[in-house]
Amino acid sequence: MxxxxxxxxxxxxxxxxxxxxxxxxxxxxxxxxxxxxxxxxxxxxxxxxxxxxxxxxxxxLENRYPHRSLDSIPTAQAIVVLGGNTANNRESWFEELSENPSTHSRVDTASELYHAQKAPKIIVSGGALAGEVSEAKGMAEKLMAKGVPKSAIMLENNSKTTYENAEFTANELIRNEIKSIILVTSALHTPRSMAVFDRLDLEVTPAPNPPQIIIPDNPDFILFLxxxxxxxxxxxxxxxxxxxxxxxxxxxx
Incomplete structure (x- = not known):
């Protein structure tokens, strides 16, 4: 529907x-x-x-939970990363498509948080939207390529919606006795994600990606064109x- x-x-x-x-x-x-x-x-x-x-x-939406520096984010028991790639992860919403656009993915944010020792575990959440490989598995591979050990990564492979992200991830958290998490997703998606996760019996700290909907540094860019x-x-x-x-x-x- x-x-x-x-x-x-x-x-x-x-x-x-x-x-x-x-x-x-x-x-x-x-x-x-x-x-x-x-x-x-x-x-x-x-x-x-x-x-x-x-x-x-x-x-x-993006400014509901402003992007924060690593130093201002408290530690937690786990980092939860939701699947998705708003605007193909481009740093600027209005950036033209090119062969090598500037990007910052949710995996990048999660990796930075892990290496800053904000949490010892990362839970990647997202089922297979097409084919047999889940978003969670794809994110796990990228995290390992960024130096996150496989032993620190947990997968939730079945969710297809934000609501399921929360419900299915909560099951993993309960099994592992995790009560506090850092939630990573796009800035645009953070309000809905936080609204869903806040209903769970968890201490949730938002750590959205940097905002993408920003006025570009381009003199030819016109807001009303x-x-x-x-x-x-x-x-x-x-x-x-x-x-x-x-x-x-x-x-x-």
């Missing part, structure tokens, strides 16, 4: 749906309603193509707001 709603509300998808519906109504002599739907669809795309929309609405990167990235912002609404309705947050 959630995936269907996200697909429908994606600006380009919703625009096409509304414009086509509006055109049909115009043909059926319901001109006012048809024109209104066409205008609404085009307006929805235009609004989400503006960088200022991402800066304002995405920034509200339609931007392809802003339109493309709007899916992630919409997904988080829709996810918060659905989770609230279901009593998960």
């Amino acid at each position: 959630k995936s269907y709603l996200i697909s429908l509300i994606i600006p380009l998808n919703l625009c096409v749906f509304l414009v086509v519906s509006g055109a049909v109504l115009v043909v059926l002599k319901r001109r006012r309603t048809g024109i209104f739907l066409c205008f609404s669809g085009l307006s929805w795309v235009f609004i989400w193509s503006l960088p200022v929309t991402s800066i304002v609405l995405g920034g509200l 339609p931007n392809a990167r802003a339109l493309h990235g709007s899916r992630s912002i919409i997904k988080e707001y829709l996810g918060l609404i659905i989770y609230w309705l279901r009593g998960w947050v």
Whole structure:
């Protein structure tokens, strides 16, 4: 249900749906309603193509739990890393795609926390979204490549949603008598993740990745000029707001 709603509300998808519906109504002599739907669809795309929309609405989520320096993060019994790669882990939301973009992944943050001795264990959480290899296993391999010993890594291979991330990870934490965790995910995803994990009997410290929705250092960048990167990235912002609404309705947050 959630995936269907996200697909429908994606600006380009919703625009096409509304414009086509509006055109049909115009043909059926319901001109006012048809024109209104066409205008609404085009307006929805235009609004989400503006960088200022991402800066304002995405920034509200990213700044709910501000990024913190390693020194300011307290120690815990484990680091929990949630699967995902918002905006392909690019350091800037508006950075154009290239062969070697600047990136900072959740695994990078978890590795930095581990090597700073903030926790002796890392739990990676995420099932297989496609194929047979889970996100957790992929993150574990990357952590080991960054010098984290295999003995320090625990895997939760079955979750497909943020809610399941929390539920299934909690089972691992209970089995290992872990009560305090540092939660690592993207800045955009942190509000929903914290809302879910806060319902558990745990001491949770957020350690989000650095914010990605920032105004680039580019004199040609204009907040009120339609931007392809802003339109493309709007899916992630919409997904988080829709996810918060659905989770609230279901009593998960």
